[in-house]
Amino acid sequence: MATIHKIASVGHPVLRQVARRITAEKLKSPSMQVFIDDLIATMRDANGAGLAANQIYKPIAICAIEVHDNPRYPYKPNIPLTVLVNPVLSPIGDATFDNYEGCLSVPNLRGVVPRFAEIQVSAMDRHGNSIEEIVRGVKAGTYQHEVDHLNGTLFLDRVTNSHTLTTWTEFERHHKEGFVKQITATVNQYGE
Numbered sequence: 788m789a790t791i792h793k794i795a796s797v798g799h800p801v802l803r804q805v806a807r808r809i810t811a812e813k814l815k816s817p818s819m820q821v822f823i824d825d826l827i828a829t830m831r832d833a834n835g836a837g838l839a840a841n842q843i844y845k846p847i848a849i850c851a852i853e854v855h856d857n858p859r860y861p862y863k864p865n866i867p868l869t870v871l872v873n874p875v876l877s878p879i880g881d882a883t884f885d886n887y888e889g890c891l892s893v894p895n896l897r898g899v900v901p902r903f904a905e906i907q908v909s910a911m912d913r914h915g916n917s918i919e920e921i922v923r924g925v926k927a928g929t930y931q932h933e934v935d936h937l938n939g940t941l942f943l944d945r946v947t948n949s950h951t952l953t954t955w956t957e958f959e960r961h962h963k964e965g966f967v968k969q970i971t972a973t974v975n976q977y978g979e
Contacts, residue, residue, distance in 0.1 A: 789824040789827070791825075791828055791829050791832045792825055792826075792829045792843035792844070793843070794833060794838075794842050794891050795841070795842050795843070795844055795892055796892055796893070796894065797890075797892055797893045797941060801841055802892055802939065804841060804846040804939050805938055805939050806840060806841055806846045806847050806848040806849075806936075806938070806939075807846060807847050808848050808873045809849065809872055809873060811911065811915040814911065814913070815915060820913070822840075822845065822849075823851070823870055823913050826838055826840060826851050826870075827870070829843055830851050830853065833891050835859070835891045836853070836854050836857055836859070836860055836863060836929050837850060837851060837853070837930075837933040838850065838891065838933070839933050839934075839936030839937055840937070841937065842891060842892050842936060848873045848874065848937050850870070850874065850934065850936065850937060851869070851870050851871075851933075852866055852868075852869045852871070852929055852930065853867065853868040854866040862970050863929070864924075864925060864926065864979050866926055869912075870912055870913040871911075871912075871918065871930075871933070871934070872910055872911040872912065873911055874908060874937070875908075875909045875910065876906045876907070876909075876931060876934050877906060877909075878903040878906055878907075879907055879921065880903075882905065883901045883902060883903055883904055884901070884902060884924070884928070884973045885899045885900070885901055886899065886900050886901075886928040886970070887900075887951070887958065887966045889942075889955065892936075892941065893941060893943060895954050895955050896954060897953050897954075897958045897962075898942065898943065898946040898952040898953070899946060899951035900932075900942050900945040900946055900947075902928035903931065904923060904927060904973075905921060905922075905927060905977070906921070906922055906927045906930060906931065907919075907920075908920050908921070908930060922979065923977035924973050924974055924978065924979045925970060925973060925974055925977075925979065926979040927977075
């Protein structure tokens, strides 16, 4: 049975570490597979759209992403469970969109972050198989957020206008309606 881990909060040094890459051999070890199960279980327990290993105090290059009718992000399209190991993201073109982001490691705070609208993803899955895919729109934003964690970067570092910072309550009260309209247009444009 998977273990639910404590999630590191902003200010803890582990969130600023660059994650270590993992060999395919190490990835296949029973202990690493248990860790990945724990990462997924912790993400789901916290209703996260994703979770990086750094966030549960292990700076290794693994993150999990999943959106399934997420109550924290009801406007996000569903993303099947995806585990990225040693991910490398490359933007395709210069198109960006503004994404109101929050983070399990930055409790009760949101802010607008520009994200590339299309990215090339190169990684391994949890079994060492190669992942080569293009992701777009809000899904691409989610991938960028999680891979940022593996590089020691928080969404706060990417907020270009500090006036967009808001608590969740004030987001719901003053910003959600406009953001949902804008992000729905992004989803419609990119199909994800």
